[in-house]
Amino acid sequence: VMLLALLFVGMNGSYYIHAIYNLPNETLIEWLQSLALLITIVIFVLMYRKLEDERSGLALIAGFFGSMFFREQDVYLNTETFPGWEICALFVLAAVFYIVYRRGIGEAVHGLAKFVSSGAFPLMAAGIAMLLVYSRLYGSGYLWSNIIIDTNDEMHELLHKAKRMSEESTELLGYVLMMLSAFFYRYLRREDIKKLKSNKKNP
Template sequence: MTHKSLPEPSWPIGFRAVCLRATLYILLVAGIAQGVFYEALYFPDDRFSERGFTELAQTSLLATASALLLYVMLGLRQLRLVALLMFGFLFASLIREQDALLDARVFDGAWQLLVSLTVLPILFVVIRHRRAFVAEFAAYSNSLSFGLFAAGFLTTYVFSRLYGRGDFWQAILQENYLRDFKSAAEEVVELFGYALLLIAVIELVLLARRWALARKAG
């Protein structure tokens, strides 16, 4: 995989564009929060289950982000190795979210096999072309997308796990402890983290489009 020089990492974004995107992202987060609220209020039998809004929203966010990353790799053809690694990470998370379904409909442990078949070849490609990856990452790491992706990763895979610990909620609720509290806390924070990851991928798409146009203009 050959690597071509990338545009300068700093690329100004217009104020109007920032305001528009910020508004859309606020609406996205508010819509997700409202969906969780309605799930808890009106669907007590399904809330925070595999059929509930939260789980379905997590799947939708991950699927959308994965599809957008494929567009970056195959359509825009910018930051292809960075997008490939991000795709492997998010698509593996998408598979992991379907663990109960895969265990029930395919076989026990099917999701682990699918994750391995997804991640290992991608890691092989990235390691094989590590110099090109490092060059791409150097350009990408100075972007808004990278900051949002890092925030989403920390929210989903670090904070939500620690915040959702059973011992933590037992200490807070004591004799009033129910596992539903722990599940709700962890799943909702995880959902917000996935929203940040999707926003990061959207910003990556916009960045890659600007770079593709700059390359054509040059």
Template structure:
């Protein structure tokens, strides 16, 4: 088999993998709203569990790279810390049992710890950050972050859906749209992390120590 055909087939494999991952949000929403017949998406739903699983997996990917590759450690710790903060935010309902808004404290601790560690070798952090920005999966990560932090928030605005549905407005519709987009964003972010990990394991695209 020629190298061109192998590259093309690899492209189709990536498309199929992304297609499967993109179906996950729909399956979890369908399970929560149809199979369980719940009138909403609770903090203990399959949709929420999938978000937490994707975030945890993303944190573990960058933590593994930090552990195995000293030349990328400081920046990888910074990335792992950032996504760990998002993961802690997803557990806000559980942490609210301690005190309302308690999630802020462990998130701040993780954020400050990872930032301080990254600053210990600022030149390495900046150098690795520069390499990361040039990596082909950085644009995928950007897409996931925009989907999560910008598009899902704007497209899930209550005023927008009240304008669309008028008198038929139901907050559940807004909630389903917002949660579905969030899961899709987390899925794309995880896919980018897996791509970066694949480059690390192949040792073809990341610089070695």
């Protein structure tokens, strides 16, 4: 339901924004990608605060998505002389590695193992594969070159826009799958979080 709602909002919202503000059609889809990433990060950060014996692993996961989030903001952060998103991502990774160093690699392995062995991981793996493998292959110039090469300028522009929209939509699907995986993992760990909270109240 959430996936369908996001896709519906993206398709309709992009039409109205393009019509009113003359923005590129894929702009809203990119915003939805960032929103899905941000929600994913927030979920893992909140779990980081609650699952104390898995913090290093959860920090690595949140840091991974944090770096991806800044990568998506390259249009806003980067200039010709300033690699903004790379610097932001480096700060995130530095903070994550500091946490892992302070708390120990064993805790990181434990936290990652918990997530990988959970029922939420296949959904996450599918989302990452969709984003980092399929969408890259789908958007490769080699795949589209035979379609676009023998067209006039107007058709070339239309096909290029169609390529961009379909590629961005594929990436959005990957981000939504990852977000749903984060929600599902939080749901799966709800009893563990309740127990830890109860133990703190009644030591």
